[in-house]
Amino acid sequence: MVLVAFYSRKGHVKAAALAYAQKHNYELLEIKDTVNRNGFFGFINAGRQSKNKMSTPIEPITVDLSAYEKVVLCTPIWAGKCACPIRTFLKDYGSQIKDIDYVLMSGGRSEHQLAITDMDQTYGKTHSKAITLVRGQSID
Numbered sequence: 001m002v003l004v005a006f007y008s009r010k011g012h013v014k015a016a017a018l019a020y021a022q023k024h025n026y027e028l029l030e031i032k033d034t035v036n037r038n039g040f041f042g043f044i045n046a047g048r049q050s051k052n053k054m055s056t057p058i059e060p061i062t063v064d065l066s067a068y069e070k071v072v073l074c075t076p077i078w079a080g081k082c083a084c085p086i087r088t089f090l091k092d093y094g095s096q097i098k099d100i101d102y103v104l105m106s107g108g109r110s111e112h113q114l115a116i117t118d119m120d121q122t123y124g125k126t127h128s129k130a131i132t133l134v135r136g137q138s139i140d
């Protein structure tokens with residue numbers, strides 16, 4: 001079984017992850033932030049924290065990730081990197097994941113390769129496949 005795991009601040013990554021999971025009948029997991037990211041300061045802090053490669057706290061993950069043959073991890077791009085809650089997920093739970101694909105969604109101003117390399121470093125292993133999207137696009 002495949003698990004589609006996502007973090008989304010404004011809903012664009014969520015929409016893509018949801019449609020993809022529904023289309024393939026995959027399970028879905030939302031990675032939940034515990035940091036208030038509303039408004040201008042929420043945005044500025046998120047960008048600063050991501051630039052500084054900070055792993056910010058998330059709600060505990062209670063599903064057994066090792067039970068899945070693959071995890072498709074979907075993230076927005078923040079300051080050229082994965083979103084902070086995704087970094088925390090990879091750092092804290094990556095060791096449980098057998099095989100991983102990445103889906104990275106940007107606003108169209110970023111080159112994704114640096115983010116992908118950085119995610120692999122945090123995961124501690126190499127991803128199988130990476131899909132890059134611009135906001136509003138869906139996963140094929």
Ligand SMILES: Cc1cc2nc3c(=O)[nH]c(=O)nc-3n(C[C@H](O)[C@H](O)[C@H](O)COP(=O)(O)O)c2cc1C
Pocket residue numbers: 007008009010011012013014043044046047076077078079080081105106107108109110134135136
């Ligand atoms: C803090 C922050 C930093 C961002 N940095 C970038 C960036 O470096 N390059 C880019 O193309 N888009 C950037 N974006 C835009 C998001 O990647 C894009 O809007 C994404 O679709 C948001 O997904 P969401 O709606 O699921 O939160 C940034 C957005 C935020 C909130």
